[in-house]
Amino acid sequence: MAGVKQHMAVDLNGVVFPLPVLAASGCFGSARDPGLVDLHRLGGVVTRSLTLGPTKGAPTPRMAETPSGLLTWVGLQNPGVEAFLGEDLPRFQKAAVPVVVSIAGTSLEEYIRVTSRLQGRPGIVALEVYLGAPDEERGRGQPFSARLDRVSEVVGAVSRLSRFPVFAKLPALNPDLVEAARTCVRAGAHGLTLIDGVPGLAVDAGRLRPMLSAPVGALSGPAIKPVALAAVFQVAQALPDLPIMGVGGISSGEDAVEFLLAGAWAVQVGTAMLVNPAAPVEIAQGILAYLKDKGIASPADLRGRLRMRRQASREGVL
Amino acid sequence: MKRVKAEILNAKKLGAYHSLTLVAPEVAERARPGQFISVAMPEDRVFLLRRHFSIHQASRRGGWAGTLEFIVDPRGSGTQWLAEVKAHQFLDVIGPLGKAFAYPNKLTNCLLIAEGHGAATIFFLAQELRARGKRVDMLVGGEDQEHVFKPIEGKRLSQTIAVATEDGSMGERGSIGDLLPSTVEATGAQVVYAAGRRSTLRRVAEFCTERQLPSQMAVEEQMACGMGQCFTCVVPVIRKDGSGYDNLRACTDGPVFNPARILWDRWMGEAPQLLPTPPEGFPVVRSWPG
Numbered sequence: 032m033a034g035v036k037q038h039m040a041v042d043l044n045g046v047v048f049p050l051p052v053l054a055a056s057g058c059f060g061s062a063r064d065p066g067l068v069d070l071h072r073l074g075g076v077v078t079r080s081l082t083l084g085p086t087k088g089a090p091t092p093r094m095a096e097t098p099s100g101l102l103t104w105v106g107l108q109n110p111g112v113e114a115f116l117g118e119d120l121p122r123f124q125k126a127a128v129p130v131v132v133s134i135a136g137t138s139l140e141e142y143i144r145v146t147s148r149l150q151g152r153p154g155i156v157a158l159e160v161y162l163g164a165p166d167e168e169r170g171r172g173q174p175f176s177a178r179l180d181r182v183s184e185v186v187g188a189v190s191r192l193s194r195f196p197v198f199a200k201l202p203a204l205n206p207d208l209v210e211a212a213r214t215c216v217r218a219g220a221h222g223l224t225l226i227d228g229v230p231g232l233a234v235d236a237g238r239l240r241p242m243l244s245a246p247v248g249a250l251s252g253p254a255i256k257p258v259a260l261a262a263v264f265q266v267a268q269a270l271p272d273l274p275i276m277g278v279g280g281i282s283s284g285e286d287a288v289e290f291l292l293a294g295a296w297a298v299q300v301g302t303a304m305l306v307n308p309a310a311p312v313e314i315a316q317g318i319l320a321y322l323k324d325k326g327i328a329s330p331a332d333l334r335g336r337l338r339m340r341r342q343a344s345r346e347g348v349l
Numbered sequence: 350m351k352r353v354k355a356e357i358l359n360a361k362k363l364g365a366y367h368s369l370t371l372v373a374p375e376v377a378e379r380a381r382p383g384q385f386i387s388v389a390m391p392e393d394r395v396f397l398l399r400r401h402f403s404i405h406q407a408s409r410r411g412g413w414a415g416t417l418e419f420i421v422d423p424r425g426s427g428t429q430w431l432a433e434v435k436a437h438q439f440l441d442v443i444g445p446l447g448k449a450f451a452y453p454n455k456l457t458n459c460l461l462i463a464e465g466h467g468a469a470t471i472f473f474l475a476q477e478l479r480a481r482g483k484r485v486d487m488l489v490g491g492e493d494q495e496h497v498f499k500p501i502e503g504k505r506l507s508q509t510i511a512v513a514t515e516d517g518s519m520g521e522r523g524s525i526g527d528l529l530p531s532t533v534e535a536t537g538a539q540v541v542y543a544a545g546r547r548s549t550l551r552r553v554a555e556f557c558t559e560r561q562l563p564s565q566m567a568v569e570e571q572m573a574c575g576m577g578q579c580f581t582c583v584v585p586v587i588r589k590d591g592s593g594y595d596n597l598r599a600c601t602d603g604p605v606f607n608p609a610r611i612l613w614d615r616w617m618g619e620a621p622q623l624l625p626t627p628p629e630g631f632p633v634v635r636s637w638p639g
Contacts, residue, residue, distance in 0.1 A: 057579070057580075058574075058578055058579065059578055060576075060577045060578040060579070060580065061577075064577045064601060066350065066574075066576035066577055066578055067350060067352055067443065067576065068578075079580075087595070087596050088580065088583070088596055090615070090616075090618055091570055091571060091581070091582070091583060091584075091616070091618075092570075092571040092581075093571065093580070093581040093582075093583070094571050094572075094573045094579070094581035094582075095571070096396055096397070096398050096573075098395040098396070099395050099397065100397075101397065101398065101573060103573065103579070103581055105579070105580050105581060108580050108583065108596055244618065252397060253397070302397070304574075304578065305398070305399075305573050305574035305576075305578060305579050306389065306397055306398060306399055306574075307389070308352070308443075308576065309352075
């Protein structure tokens with residue numbers, strides 16, 4: 032349709048990205064070796080999750096390929112927050128790409144200390160709290176996200192301390208995802224990232240052992256897209272003013288549009304980038320083509336535009 | 350590294366393996382032995398990830414200039430698809446990836462050890478070493494005759510060649526490790542290069558460490574992206590100063606490593622992974638011979 036000029040920037044209640052497509056955490060190695068990823072053409076980068084000190088991560092094998100999916104458990108291998116500030120952040124700044132720093136820890140204190148090390152650093156636009164890290168303090172190694180009180184403590188402490196807006200990254204298989212979302216908002220989160228990888232197991236029957244050393248990993252890729260869409264949809268229905276970054280199996284412009292329609296304000300691309308380094312650029316182009324085709328001005332105008340097939344009852348939606 | 354749509358010039362069967370030759374001048378002109386390429390799977394498949402193959406041949410000059418050959422060992426779903434592609438199809442290829450083998454400056458006698466499809470990268474190395482005036486001897490092996498890669502080519506590339514197969518269908522019955530001491534004695538090897546199964550590499554590594562033979566090995570580890578992004582393909586490698594170890598990516602920091610610096614028992618999952626660095630530190634390994 033003629034006459035409508037498209038603009039691609041998105042505003043997540045004050046957190047602005049020039050394009051609605053970001054690189055998801057853990058799928059962009061470091062600014063030092065970006066491979067074939069063109070930093071200048073990303074809406075933003077969510078960093079590999081940073082811990083206070085360098086973390087060696089899990090033993091190999093760390094990955095297995097499953098139908099339409101990728102099962103991984105890297106165990107938070109990262110150079111630590113200091114190395115990130117010294118080596119990576121300046122490179123991101125030079126590329127002028129908005130940086131969302133993903134933070135992780137095995138105790139409340141670690142999350143707090145990582146947050147405080149990041150304060151006031153230019154180039155960072157937001158923090159993303161990864162809650163899949165093992166809670167060594169109270170949770171006997173279960174992820175923080177398994178207990179709402181721990182989610183509340185961590186997200187609350189980081190949000191109170193941080194001068195950057197804070198996004199909490201939640202898994203989909205929470206007993207009550209909407210309640211978890213409300214907990215994060217009450218604790219001070221600016222928004223949510225939905226979803227974290229889905230727990231998965233791959234088995235090598237021939238050798239009678241799990242494929243991953245972990246042995247349970249996080250499933251990503253197209254296999255989890257419907258799960259992620261449902262999570263985004265449910266939370267967006269309940270909390271329409273809460274900024275949500277949708278992530279899980281997005282590999283085409285069409286996939287991204289589906290997330291925006293379901294209620295996401297922006298999307299992140301992970302596994303698809305490992306296969307096609309140009310995926311985020313192609314996805315952004317795909318969104319633009321869709322907007323042009325429908326005569327819609329911006330990605331924000333797609334949000335919540337999903338037309339229900341029939342009047343869904345409230346119970347039916349949630 | 351470059352990403353190209355490369356036309357298949359030639360696809361042929363070689364024993365148990367398949368050889369694919371691509372027209373990929375941007376990749377071929379930079380490729381060195383030890384490096385690899387990644388090949389995308391067709392988009393409609395349920396298996397998504399790129400597959401990784403060491404570069405067997407990269408021609409910069411002559412009638413084959415700009416071509417690149419790699420070897421497929423069809424054992425999984427992706428490699429089986431690749432074993433059936435035909436000439437003139439196009440593949441989405443990224444390469445060259447990873448660090449190449451280093452060449453010795455002064456030492457001349459090189460023993461090259463290749464097991465199974467590991468020969469693809471080793472034969473490329475043999476050519477380059479010979480072009481630098483080095484003596485090349487080879488020790489090759491596989492499960493059976495079908496899995497001994499291009500034995501005639503091996504003979505042509507080396508001063509002497511010893512062959513071992515597990516079923517005895519070609520050369521000696523047994524493993525490469527069994528022939529190693531006698532081959533090193535016979536050839537006066539000063540430098541050892543190897544590619545093959547992890548258990549074989551470990552055996553060669555232990556032998557080389559004991560004899561203080563400098564060596565380099567191309568390793569394989571489960572790899573998702575091949576471009577340094579995902580951190581799944583790591584190998585525990587001792588730091589240069591022995592102060593500890595780091596999980597280095599086989600795709601960007603390797604696949605070629607000095608095996609004396611690999612913590613084999615940790616890598617093979619035999620030692621508890623979170624063992625602290627011993628108080629005396631790890632042994633400091635001499636750097637590559639000048």
